[in-house]
Amino acid sequence: MSAGTAVGARDLTFGYSRRNPAVLQDLTLDLPVGAVTTLTGPSGSGKSTLLYLLALMVRPTAGTVMWDGVAASSLADGERARLRATDVGFVFQDALLDPSRSVLANVCDSALFAGMPRRIAGSRARELMSRFGVEHRGDHRPGEISGGQAQRVAMCRALLTGPRVVFADEPTGNLDDASAAVVWQALVDHAATGATVVVSTHDRALAARSDHEVRLTGTVAPEAGRRTPETS
């Protein structure tokens, strides 16, 4: 793992079942610190799966996810969970908010498992919601806000604990141009603080604005048996 790299993968392989071909196979990459890296590729190429693997939500079938030079994917479940709680921010493709709780409670959700004091979490949540233009929606339920607003709420939740690694799965897919610009700028700003930011996207224009791009090119070539990400 090179200097300036917090998270990476070595010969990473993952399949959802033994019967089906692996979604990712023998993937090796390093994600630079203090930069925004985009993952691009066609649907089904494994962008979301790669994010879940790098965020330690699931163990790889083979290979290793490295964090600070340590095989983090081999850590015990509890330690991986604690890493996710304290050091990872994740923006899900469909926002994934709890429909039974208020928007503010949803933003503060990530603070609970990080062990962040409620008072600090509440204050920080309002600050972030103001930045993303959803501060007036704090008492609403997720069902009462638009998809774009829900995605911005999910951004607030991901950034609440000040994580050093942020994964965002199609974070601007449901947003209008203005909102997308706000979200993108927030990710860039967060990277500027020294964090590692990884964004999966179909948006070529967005990828072009990132510091690095990892392109997942599709199915595994049978003769090669190895997918080498193209980095630009």
Place this chain on the structure above:
Amino acid sequence: MRTSRWLGSPRVGALLLDAIAAARAQVATTITLVLVLAAVCFAILVTTGQAAATEARVVEQIDRAGTRLIALSDDGGAAGILPHAPMTLESISDVTWTFGLGAAFEVTNPLLPADRVAARALVGTLPPDLPIIQGRAPRPGEAVAGTGAVIPLNLGAALGAVRGTDLGDEAVGVVGVFEATGPLHGLANTVLVAAHPHDGLETLRFVYVMANDVAVVERLEDVLRTSTPARQAAAVTVETPSGAIALRDVVAGNMGAASRQLMAVVMGVGAVLIAVTMLAAAVSKRRDLGRRRALGATRSALVAGLLAQTAAGAVPGVMLGTIAGLVTLQATTSSLPSVRFVVGLAGLTLLLTLAAATPVALHAATRDPLRILRVP
């Protein structure tokens, strides 16, 4: 490897508040849980609770007949129970109180010597079963009369004096009247003369010993056979209320067994309903639980949160059912089970709820978050 300044595990207070918030947010689940638990507690209280109250009343009545009273006797005077025996036996930890009586002799009122009444020397203090209802307790050298001895001795409101064969020529003042209740009702027609410590009383004919609990009577009987100070300890007759104890055990056993079976059935049905309710709640929250796993909840934190959420719904349910059951019992039968029974029932129901919810929580916490979260 972690660099965050946060703990990486939820704070207990925050977890509890989150559980309460979750219980409030999942209105349907919480209301179902409250109603199920209220129904379980109510059903148990109006059936088993009533049976327990009845059982307690019957047992209390049997106990009044003296299930804890042990009588040591020396009918022929051969055993020679020593006067300090009550003081010695009182130091045994299983003994509530004890007192001794000397041999019977006759007394009469020296001013109106028409009738004679049986009297005995009293060693020790009058027990609660012989309460003073007029006058005061006797000091050494003074006497008290049983309610049945007052009229034969022509004792007035200010009481009087007695003279007897064992009292020499001196009259002894009668300073009070006692009521003989329960197993000591046989002393109602007797005069008890409190003995001086050094008045020459050589032996006692009876020593009464009250055990702390029915359960220790048998053990205490064995101790008394060997520990009672007497010239011929083997000649001391020890009588225990074995018949009353057997009756008590039969009554408590029969009534208790029936009510326990009913309680087990009600609790079993309740446990199934609780488990189904929690399962439905966990299934409906699958994505939510997966999201929380993804956000960093450890399995143990997730289980603790789900159990705390269950408890948040269970406590009001138990309280509601208990209050409703007690009010119903009071209104219909005026007989309430003991506080111990009610508290025990509430605790048992809460434990049962958590036990029923635990497998569901464990199952939910061990699901693979990726399979739940993945957008096809």
